[in-house]
Amino acid sequence: MAEGAGEPSASGQIPAGLGISAEKLMGQSKSSAEEFVDFKDLSEPQEGTNKLFLVCFNCKCKVMCPGYGTLVEKERFLPSMTEKYKIGEEPKGDDLKKFWLVKDMFHFENVGFSKTVNGTEQFLICADCEIGPIGWYDIQNKTEIYVAAERVRYATK
Numbered sequence: 001m002a003e004g005a006g007e008p009s010a011s012g013q014i015p016a017g018l019g020i021s022a023e024k025l026m027g028q029s030k031s032s033a034e035e036f037v038d039f040k041d042l043s044e045p046q047e048g049t050n051k052l053f054l055v056c057f058n059c060k061c062k063v064m065c066p067g068y069g070t071l072v073e074k075e076r077f078l079p080s081m082t083e084k085y086k087i088g089e090e091p092k093g094d095d096l097k098k099f100w101l102v103k104d105m106f107h108f109e110n111v112g113f114s115k116t117v118n119g120t121e122q123f124l125i126c127a128d129c130e131i132g133p134i135g136w137y138d139i140q141n142k143t144e145i146y147v148a149a150e151r152v153r154y155a156t157k
């Protein structure tokens with residue numbers, strides 16, 4: 001039965017019924033404690049508005065609640081994601097093809113904006129950890145904000 005890991009410390013017993021497993025408390029349950037999914041791993045096709053929370057890849061804060069983004073196909077190059085996104089050195093990146101179109105920046109829970117790029121655009125970054133860009137919008141058209149579907153993760157709550 002015991003697998004050589006030693007006895008639980010004497011610091012206290014977990015009362016039954018709290019729903020906390022010893023495994024979680026000891027930090028051995030890395031993948032199952034939270035349910036975040038990559039866009040490509042979503043089981044259902046994403047039709048209509050987003051059904052899940054959009055979540056930052058890095059710090060897992062909520063970028064947007066369900067119901068505010070419409071998935072659109074659009075080809076767009078964005079520089080590679082970096083922490084503390086800065087404009088200027090952009091040799092690499094991805095050609096992205098799926099974006100959540102958001103009509104109002106007040107629909108975001110948690111998003112930041114870069115300085116203006118190319119004179120006409122701003123990139124979206126995570127407001128908490130500043131990783132980005134996760135999307136962009138044209139500063140003259142604030143009712144079309146695009147979030148790259150593959151640059152955020154998804155969660156049910």
Ligand SMILES: [Zn+2]
Nearest residue numbers: 056059126129
């Ligand atoms: Zn973040």
